[in-house]
Amino acid sequence: MPIAAAREIVLTDQERAVLEGFARRRKSARGLAQRSQIVLEAAAGRTNTEIAQRLRVSRPTVTRWRNRFVERRVDGLLDEPRPGRPRTITDEDVEAVVVKTLESTPKDATHWSTRSMAKEAGLTQNAVLRIWHAYGLQPHRQEKWKLSKDPLFVDKVHDVVGLYLNPPERAVVLCVDEKSQIQALDRTAPILPMRPGTPERVTHDYKRFGTSSLYAALDVRSGQVISALHQRHRAVEFKKFLQRIDKAVPADLDVHLVLDNSSTHKTPAIQRWLKAHPRFVLHFTPTSSSWINLVERWFAELTRKLLQRSAHRSVRKLNMDITNWVATWNEDPKPFTWTKSSDEILESIAIRCNETNRSEH
Missing domain, CATH: 3.30.420.10 (Ribonuclease H-like superfamily/Ribonuclease H)
Structure with missing residues (x-):
């Protein structure tokens, strides 16, 4: 079965600036940042297959957000409202949690926990956890890295x-x-060997x-x-x-x-x-x-x-x-x-x- 040709995307200067901001800003949700990057790659003339390989996502994902942008432009990349009870957490609450997580630490620790952030922000621990998950924030984790100083x-x-x-x-x-x-x-x-309900145990x-x-x-x-x-x-x-x-x-x-x-x-x-x-x-x-x-x-x-x-x-x-x-x-x-x-x-x-x-x- 032949594959449909990818729909061409031409960005205005304003759209490009908005998408680059979404892709670059630390406060953008990971999903929105990824969708913006897909559109920017498409506007650069790359095929859906190339974009999928570069961003390590599936080809249908690239096709879906590429088509969504063609049909609804930038608004098409935003999460659509879902049925359920009205929101009890405002955008300002979310922004405050994200900013505090990124730019401050508690007085008695090197990083925030869900419990300490919930107390600071006046939210529940589950609410803080959902916000962190949406924005890809993991204060409890730390990775090591080192830049080579080799002149060659x-x-x-x-x-x-x-x-x-x-x-x-x-x-x-x-x-x-x-x-x-x-x-x-x-x-x-x-x-001690593994048993049902009990992992292997060593001294x-x-x-x-x-x-x-x-x-x-x-x-x-x-x-x-x-x-x-x-x-x-x-x-x-x-x-x-x-x-x-x-x-x-x-x-x-x-x-x-x-x-x-x-x-x-x-x-x-x-x-x-x-x-x-x-x-x-x-x-x-x-x-x-x-x-x-x-x-x-x-x-x-x-x-x-x-x-x-x-x-x-x-x-x-x-x-x-x-x-x-x-x-x-x-x-x-x-x-x-x-x-x-x-x-x-x-x-x-x-x-x-x-x-x-x-x-x-």
Whole structure:
């Protein structure tokens, strides 16, 4: 069945200003901000499929709000009134809660709770919770972030992302890193198994039985992992891992390694080895940017599915379990697909930098 052509959108200057305000303002509801962004993308000439991919929404969602705007312009993006009892909370009440949440803190805490905000605003806790939910506010949450100060950040992002999106011919791209100091831990009392109505239970304290270091090289295309376990993580162990990769990868293929700026990757011994093996090409990630190395995503799988809740009374048992887990992974490997272009990444970082600058003034 043929797909209907997307309806063309041409904005007036006033409409564009209103939509950009909705999309940018921190006090806009998430739904309204998203709908405004859909229309702005459509006005830029993008197809519904392109918009859906960029904004990570479904294609029918894009079609619905695009058509709604064509028919009713900006008013079509606003939530329609629904049947029910009259509102008891005014727009001024909502705005006051949002402004207080964003621009102030209670006297006795670092952030608002529903209880403290309800007392401050003279509303119920449920009313505060609904307002926060509508505006995407979560005062109880805090996320960590860090901007790289690498002077070659832009060049390195283009280099690494280019490898992911357009890998070279007759070559394999491997994301390499070490997960060091993996601890063999056992609880001080037996783990109590899950029962109906009761989750698995463990003691809060544990005993240490030593550590191990895992070297891993994730094939970007296939998802296969080359791994090695060592007691330490020095240049000596890294060189042994390079030799392992050299044996594992067919001799007629170049080897492009994505890795971080650890000093063990740049010692004279490593440099001599690389000169003797010219098919190896190193691509360093920007400093403080482990998120760009796909093997970190694989390490997260290993941690979540094995290490986080396992118990080991020896390093040997720990290494056996890791080796078996990697072997199981390689039986049915699942590559991680990189979706963002380097330009999109740099644009997102520029937005974060602007937010940082505004928060400092």
